[in-house]
Amino acid sequence: xxxxxxxxxxxxxxxxxxxxxxxxxxLHPHLSRLKPGGRTLSLVxxxxxxxxxxxxxxxxxxxxxxxxDVPTAVILSSGVVxxxxxxxxxxxLRTRGQTVLGFMRALHVRxxxxxxxxxxxxxxxILMLISLTSGLYLxxxxxxxxxxxxxxxxxxxxxxxxxxxxxxxxxxxxLTATGIVIGFEDEVSSLLDKMYDTKPVHSNQTLARSEPxxxxxxxxxxxxxxxxxxxxxxxxxxxxxxxxYGGLYVVSLTYSDNRIGAERNSISLDPRNGRIVAxxxxxxxxxxERFMATNEAIHTGNILxxxxxxxxxxxxxxxxxxxxxxxxxxxxxxxxxRHG
Amino acid sequence: xxxxxxxxxxxxxSAMASDLTGKWSGTFKVDGGDxxxxxxxxxxxxxxxxxxxxxxxxxxxxxxENGRIDGDEARFELTAGEWxxxxxxxxxxxxxxxxxxxxxxxxxxRTAKVSLASSKGD
Numbered sequence: 001x002x003x004x005x006x007x008x009x010x011x012x013x014x015x016x017x018x019x020x021x022x023x024x025x026x027l028h029p030h031l032s033r034l035k036p037g038g039r040t041l042s043l044v045x046x047x048x049x050x051x052x053x054x055x056x057x058x059x060x061x062x063x064x065x066x067x068x069d070v071p072t073a074v075i076l077s078s079g080v081v082x083x084x085x086x087x088x089x090x091x092x093l094r095t096r097g098q099t100v101l102g103f104m105r106a107l108h109v110r111x112x113x114x115x116x117x118x119x120x121x122x123x124x125x126i127l128m129l130i131s132l133t134s135g136l137y138l139x140x141x142x143x144x145x146x147x148x149x150x151x152x153x154x155x156x157x158x159x160x161x162x163x164x165x166x167x168x169x170x171x172x173x174x175l176t177a178t179g180i181v182i183g184f185e186d187e188v189s190s191l192l193d194k195m196y197d198t199k200p201v202h203s204n205q206t207l208a209r210s211e212p213x214x215x216x217x218x219x220x221x222x223x224x225x226x227x228x229x230x231x232x233x234x235x236x237x238x239x240x241x242x243x244x245y246g247g248l249y250v251v252s253l254t255y256s257d258n259r260i261g262a263e264r265n266s267i268s269l270d271p272r273n274g275r276i277v278a279x280x281x282x283x284x285x286x287x288x289e290r291f292m293a294t295n296e297a298i299h300t301g302n303i304l305x306x307x308x309x310x311x312x313x314x315x316x317x318x319x320x321x322x323x324x325x326x327x328x329x330x331x332x333x334x335x336x337x338r339h340g
Numbered sequence: 341x342x343x344x345x346x347x348x349x350x351x352x353x354s355a356m357a358s359d360l361t362g363k364w365s366g367t368f369k370v371d372g373g374d375x376x377x378x379x380x381x382x383x384x385x386x387x388x389x390x391x392x393x394x395x396x397x398x399x400x401x402x403x404x405e406n407g408r409i410d411g412d413e414a415r416f417e418l419t420a421g422e423w424x425x426x427x428x429x430x431x432x433x434x435x436x437x438x439x440x441x442x443x444x445x446x447x448x449x450r451t452a453k454v455s456l457a458s459s460k461g462d
Contacts, residue, residue: 077419096444110372118372
């Protein structure tokens with residue numbers, strides 16, 4: 001019963017998080033949308049507009065616009081600034097700190113507490129797997145797939161529990177199994193590394209970098225993006241880290257048609273001469289990284305895009321209903337046994 | 341007797357609050373997180389001001405912002421892209437800095453336990 005309470009939390013928060021990017025944009029409409037038009041300004045101009053507005057803070061990174069009606073974001077020390085890339089108008093600043101969506105994520109991952117909450121949720125997912133298996137065992141003899149009786153009757157809730165359970169079984173099994181993998185990531189990673197005899201750290205991640213230097217920056221952010229984009233045709237740049245923060249330009253790119261680890265492409269460039277210093281490609285992920293990326297894509301529903309995200313959200317939201325109907329059946333059965 | 345105790349206390353305090361200039365390495369672990377994350381700092385102390393850089397390794401270093409020393413306590417910040425790291429450390433023994441870290445993005449806020457050791461020989 002206690003595990004059921006945690007499953008309710010997982011279900012509600014999971015259903016909300018399936019649409020986190022959309023909800024985030026909905027909560028900040030003035031920072032997320034603009035009317036496209038005119039010539040796009042250079043990233044230097046966009047960065048200067050943001051920096052000027054906020055006490056001359058240096059630009060940490062750029063998040064180039066992903067669509068003509070989406071503003072360019074400039075990351076500063078004090079937060080993330082949205083800038084109209086056509087006019088240079090600063091649309092606003094989002095400061096760092098927990099929001100409602102951040103709290104939902106914290107609840108989903110660790111019950112908004114520390115190690116105790118995380119461990120409770122890990123073991124709740126194991127109990128969920130046991131409940132699903134036992135539920136299938138109980139459903140099998142009668143194979144109920146229709147709901148009968150008025151909503152207040154025991155028959156109604158019993159039928160609801162049976163029919164919703166069987167139709168949602170596969171998504172719930174997928175969400176639970178992938179949730180267990182995420183919960184026990186260290187153990188699973190270690191097992192996969194042993195199976196495939198791979199090193200725990202991706203070899204490309206430890207390539208040498210230039211010494212951090214402010215004065216020697218010669219390459220412009222736009223040039224850095226152009227060089228990186230030419231290396232990975234078809235990939236879209238979604239982030240550019242400035243050399244002051246890490247010593248190199250780091251351009252992150254994604255493929256819109258690939259949803260498994262597609263965002264894990266990055267090209268590091270020497271800011272003095274544009275020389276490519278390091279390349280990380282999603283195509284060269286280790287078996288462990290690929291497994292984990294696939295697992296995450298299934299868990300979040302991103303694996304096949306919007307249809308699977310909707311399916312993941314629906315399955316998550318139905319979970320609390322299943323817990324409630326299961327509880328009602330149990331309470332009524334206990335009362336019948338107690339009072340004859 | 342009291343004078344001796346006072347001198348010993350003063351000496352112990354000054355030994356604890358020694359200059360933090362140099363390399364410091366260690367890890368942080370986010371509360372409720374799975375992994376420990378490696379940390380390497382190259383610190384420079386000038387009076388009560390702390391500067392330098394920090395990051396996960398020598399190749400990826402971010403400039404220290406708002407660094408200040410207050411007795412045996414050190415506070416500073418790093419902005420590594422979307423995340424801002426605010427350290428609140430205390431020199432618990434010569435060559436040992438321990439304390440807390442607050443990580444914040446535009447949606448999220450988390451805390452972590454930090455443990456660093458001086459590696460001046462490097």
